[in-house]
Amino acid sequence: MKTLDVMIVGVGGQGSLLASKLLGKIMAEEGFEVKVSEVHGMSQRGGSVVTYVRCGERVYSPIIDKGEADFIVSFEKLEAARYVSCLKVGGTVVTNSQQIDPMPVITGAAVYPTDILDKLQTKGVKIDAIDALSLALEAGSSKAVNLVLMGRLSNYFDIPTEKWMAAIEATVAPKFVEMNKKAFALGRDCR
């Protein structure tokens, strides 16, 4: 059986926990043993956050380390750069093209690197970047960036749309189901 290691990274408050829960659920239904590891607490206050989704026949470690991830799903460009060392050689970064300045950049203590994604691409990293914020707003809320990106990621797996939609229904609160499904579809279908 194959293994699949996905890291979901972003800024605290962007909804990475929901994304990892959804992915974990889908992969468990595909017959994988799944471990999902999250960080709660302090870093959720606008800090850098990371969750790990590991799938395989037998999964031991709940975390992903240097050079191991098949995919990094990044909710913000700088976070893709921060964790890219965890990507396998030949792995793919699915990322939101949005820039969110961290506090050291806001205060002028640090600079936000330019052309991050191009620089990563020249290093051989496969970059799949979309404007997830605009698509999320189109779906109805800036909070749906997570589902837009999960939609985008879903293109890499051979899992029918209906299964994803059913998993979304089972994972999110009823009143947000339609909005999240729309966000997922926008991410899945965008070109």
Add this chain to the structure above:
Amino acid sequence: MKKMMLGNEAVARGLYEAGVTVVSAYPGTPSTEITEYAAKYNDIYCEWAPNEKVATEVAFGASLAGARSACAMKHVGLNVAADPLFTLSYTGVNGGMVICVADDPGMHSSQNEQDSRHYAIAAKIPMLEPADAKEAKDFAKLAYELSEKYDTPVLLRMCTRIAHAQCAVELCDREARENKPYEKNPAKFIMSPANAIRRHPFVEERLKALAEYAETAEVNFVDEGKENAMGIITSGTSYQYVKEVFGDRYPVLKLGMVNPLPTEKIKSFAAGVKRVVVVEELDPVIENACKALGISADGKNILPITGEFSQRIIAKAFGMSDKDFVTLDEPVPVRPPVMCAGCPHRGLFYSLSKHKITVLGDIGCYTLGSAAPLSAIDSVLCMGASVSGVHGFSKAMGGKWDGKTVAVIGDSTFMHSGMTGLCNIAYNGSNATVIIVDNSITGMTGHQQNPTTGYNIKGDPATKIDLEALCHALGIERVRVCDPYNLEETEKAIMEELAVDAPSVIISRRPCALLKYVKHKAPVTVDKEACKSCKKCMKIGCPAVVQRDGKAAIDTTLCTGCGVCVQLCPFGAMKGED
């Protein structure tokens, strides 16, 4: 049926299946969700206690009454609960009692990295340590069997990577259980010296019996390996990293019970391998035990004593090389946690930093007031230390420093352990000023109710402790309230109270901007023409206030319209909704 569960959710499920009826806890990452999930079972009475000592004593009372009970806390919470813990070891239990404690190697959300296994050893209480969510549930149930069989409270040690990792867990039914009968038993439950003298030998005998149990306990098992050049002794999350790296190459002794240790089992395991390595996060507890048995084990000589492990750290310790990876060639700016846009703590800390006040801080979201650009805090030690500390600080400074020092403490933290310090200020007379930042919730740990919010863990209305009345009752005459969204009012309150030669309390009151019932205003707008790029608005460190093309700009996805930045603009370039 199987369900994907967080380790903490699995502990809660274990409590449910074991027939637990009373759970009391104080929140603390990474332990909080144990109680939050337990509260979803209607068969379990759950509560947020004001602190961990109270929670532990509530669980004791429930056990005394014959129920199966639990309390939960983070590692530093066990320091607060250490007093009941050590003597609970002597009394033992009536109904089974489990103390869930969650360590935080790597300090994802903690002020230190203490290893709670030392408490189990020092208090002579058995400790179980699961390695994933499945074991978390099973061990929680086993803990009750041991508790009742050996007449002891049992510690269940979690850590961040177990507490906050999900895996599939098999669900079972709840055990039907009546309270054990309650009978008055002074010799067992009144720990006066005369009785305690007689209980201590019992504790020592119990430890021996538990050590014997550990030898054959299923939770201490050997994974056979293909080669015996090395054998690894490990437990908890370290086991997972070891297996990730070595698979079934070397034999592994996995300890589910970390106190007392199965010494015979360890000896015979060691005898069957050429080299023994102990892989354990934090302190060399198992390693030292091996050495005491005369086994020359490797451990902290090759593995770090600080921080958490990973498969990579283990692999490197055994001389294996890194996998290939790429990095960006330039520095990636750090992204530390920040006060949220609209956080009521911001206006208060801006006012304190503007007047260069020395601030003895405390633990909560408001600890973020220490970060640049506010940089408004001088010390943070442990919960409650701001209030007690400011008293000591002003006593030491005598009159020389007067008028420049305050304590800042949150509503939940004040109820946890700030009250006693305030009582000391009144009683032993310093003119300290204590600022209670009352955001009507326990924010940092993810919005738990507390005695000042008026709601209980289920969200039902509860007695609301009146902070003003409480401070008065603790002997403070000068108690006033300010709105931290109003900078002028806040500064006035601070400067006036600092000028007075008497102890005082300022309650800086505004609900957390993330609370569902808090209505946000329209985002602030910036008149680009009027903005003179003076960057005054950047001094509050709000993530919603950014610079674009040299002018102030607002991130409308974050701005809550709190209007603090508007008050800072000398040119009237920023406008908020009235």
